[in-house]
Amino acid sequence: xxxxxxxxxxxxxxxxxxxxxDPFKTDQELANxxxxxxxxxxxxxxxxRIPEVRKRTRKLAKEAYSKIKSMRDVDVIGDLxxxxxxxxxxxxxxxQPEMTFKGKDxxxxxxxxxxxxxxxxxxxxxxxxxxxxxxxxxxRPVRLGDRLVAKAHVVRSKNHRFFVRVYTHVGDQxxxxxxxxxxxxxxxxxxxxx
Numbered sequence: 001x002x003x004x005x006x007x008x009x010x011x012x013x014x015x016x017x018x019x020x021x022d023p024f025k026t027d028q029e030l031a032n033x034x035x036x037x038x039x040x041x042x043x044x045x046x047x048x049r050i051p052e053v054r055k056r057t058r059k060l061a062k063e064a065y066s067k068i069k070s071m072r073d074v075d076v077i078g079d080l081x082x083x084x085x086x087x088x089x090x091x092x093x094x095x096q097p098e099m100t101f102k103g104k105d106x107x108x109x110x111x112x113x114x115x116x117x118x119x120x121x122x123x124x125x126x127x128x129x130x131x132x133x134x135x136x137x138x139x140r141p142v143r144l145g146d147r148l149v150a151k152a153h154v155v156r157s158k159n160h161r162f163f164v165r166v167y168t169h170v171g172d173q174x175x176x177x178x179x180x181x182x183x184x185x186x187x188x189x190x191x192x193x194x
Contacts, residue, residue: 005035008044015044023056024081024092024149057081057092068122076122077114078150085125086154086162091115093148105144112142116166116178119152124162126184132161136178146170160184 006014011034018025018033027045031038045052057079067083068076078093093115095107113136121129142148150168157163161181168176 077118088153089123091119091150107142119150120164120180126186128185132183133181139174
């Protein structure tokens, strides 16, 4: 449900604020939010010199990928858009048709898990990091067309172990949560023995 109609000036101010708070909002979501047409949002963005969501995402992703050390870009599931090593991170993932159950529009769970797991590993400041333990819960099914936004936070660390929580949302709805223990193996005896 959108908000009441705003004047152009008020809408521009609110649009800038909405995109600052969530740079991944699509034109459709913004149009619904402000109770205007998609074309109005596009014109507003052009006037305010705000790039479309793909360009905003690419810019943030470029910055995020430059920080990760624990995995290669091609090993990341989804698009990293924020990385603060040993602290937190954010990733966006839009499942594709081949990721669903045959004949259904429900996304298979291992893709949702892989998205969260790769984010948990990517935020660790180590050349080699791997998941040693996970405790996960699927809250509701994810459907084709849903855009997953995962946020990871390092809750604590001890020696070479990092305790990471990941919450994945579709819009405002929580769809997945997980606790991960990620091992930073750079100087760990495991690497020296093998």
